[in-house]
Amino acid sequence: MNIAQRQMLFSVPSKDDRRWAVDPQNPKFGLNKFVGNEEARRRLSRAVFSALGKENHCCSDYSFALFGPPSTGKTYLAKLFASSLDIPFVTIEPQSVRRVHDIFLEVEKACREHHEDIALVPNEDGTYILPPVVVFIDEVHNLKDSVVQGLLKATEPNDRTMVTEEGFEISTSNVCWVIATTDRGDLFDAFDTRFQKVNLRLYTKEEMAQIIKMNNADWDDATCLLVAKYNSHVPREALAFARDMRVEHEMSGGVSWEDAAETVAIDNGIDQWGMTDARVEVLKALGQRPISVSQLQYVVHVKEEELRKFVMPPLLARTPESAPLVTVSTKGYSITLEGIAELGKRGLPNRGVDAMPKQIRQMYENSAA
Numbered sequence: 291m292n293i294a295q296r297q298m299l300f301s302v303p304s305k306d307d308r309r310w311a312v313d314p315q316n317p318k319f320g321l322n323k324f325v326g327n328e329e330a331r332r333r334l335s336r337a338v339f340s341a342l343g344k345e346n347h348c349c350s351d352y353s354f355a356l357f358g359p360p361s362t363g364k365t366y367l368a369k370l371f372a373s374s375l376d377i378p379f380v381t382i383e384p385q386s387v388r389r390v391h392d393i394f395l396e397v398e399k400a401c402r403e404h405h406e407d408i409a410l411v412p413n414e415d416g417t418y419i420l421p422p423v424v425v426f427i428d429e430v431h432n433l434k435d436s437v438v439q440g441l442l443k444a445t446e447p448n449d450r451t452m453v454t455e456e457g458f459e460i461s462t463s464n465v466c467w468v469i470a471t472t473d474r475g476d477l478f479d480a481f482d483t484r485f486q487k488v489n490l491r492l493y494t495k496e497e498m499a500q501i502i503k504m505n506n507a508d509w510d511d512a513t514c515l516l517v518a519k520y521n522s523h524v525p526r527e528a529l530a531f532a533r534d535m536r537v538e539h540e541m542s543g544g545v546s547w548e549d550a551a552e553t554v555a556i557d558n559g560i561d562q563w564g565m566t567d568a569r570v571e572v573l574k575a576l577g578q579r580p581i582s583v584s585q586l587q588y589v590v591h592v593k594e595e596e597l598r599k600f601v602m603p604p605l606l607a608r609t610p611e612s613a614p615l616v617t618v619s620t621k622g623y624s625i626t627l628e629g630i631a632e633l634g635k636r637g638l639p640n641r642g643v644d645a646m647p648k649q650i651r652q653m654y655e656n657s658a659a
Contacts, residue, residue, distance in 0.1 A: 360472060
């Protein structure tokens with residue numbers, strides 16, 4: 291039986307029903323569970339609106355590249371996107387993929403788990419046509435070169451064919467590809483033009499408070515904002531902090547939420563202004579002079595991967611409510627005026643603007659002129 295006969299089919303709603311299906315006020319729309327980054331949600335909502343107009347919910351005319359710091363919800367957003375379409379979601383972890391054929395096996399597994407009526411059955415000539423699926427490749431820059439080469443034809447709009455090492459010829463004409471990486475500069479040049487770019491930013495405190503509220507419905511807004519004060523960027527860490535804060539509140543016999551939060555913050559190495567010890571150490575070091583990327587890990591005693599993935603992104607990020615505390619110059623990482631202000635707030639010694647290289651100082655002087 292042809293695979294095209296083994297895909298899920300849906301009734302096609304009217305345009306008015308489709309509009310409501312993707313409306314920001316619709317509580318049943320999966321993408322509305324994603325907090326923040328409204329521009330990204332709107333772009334994916336348009337793809338959902340289009341796909342809902344097809345009886346198989348195929349979304350292959352859209353392919354997305356999600357860019358943003360770690361913990362901005364790239365994987366979660368892709369899952370909600372596939373869930374909104376009610377089609378299989380395939381997660382590809384580059385570290386576990388040795389061959390192109392591994393991707394085919396992951397698609398087969400996801401289809402089988404999503405619905406028993408979806409099956410990968412070859413055509414009479416031995417070729418395959420994948421059903422509508424969303425294939426998400428996280429940290430795509432970590433894929434092996436041989437796998438990347440195998441995906442070039444599969445993601446090329448005018449080709450959409452994947453040939454595996456086992457000799458399988460597979461049509462990916464129904465596949466919506468979604469890739470993710472922290473930096474567009476890490477993306478393979480051959481991939482760059484194949485995907486619509488979607489940039490994600492870190493959360494604001496108000497957005498993080500919304501996430502806390504979704505998971506702690508009995509808390510008022512002030513208590514949720516209290517958690518966000520100490521954990522404004524990484525949802526997993528914020529939710530773990532909230533859990534500990536609740537237990538501390540109960541275990542101590544009902545101390546104030548402020549006292550419970552302060553105790554948990556101290557135990558997690560977070561100061562009263564909501565910054566981790568590691569990030570404060572980075573600012574202290576850069577408050578004296580610029581430091582090369584390779585040397586900073588030794589100055590603050592943090593492994594390079596941890597520094598790059600977790601410590602630095604919030605310091606380098608610009609959000610609607612804050613400017614970067616650190617920037618990158620020809621001499622390495624450099625503190626900004628906002629970073630100097632954070633040191634001043636804490637009464638920590640620094641050299642002020644003299645800690646910045648000349649080009650960074652000139653940038654501020656020109657913007658103030």
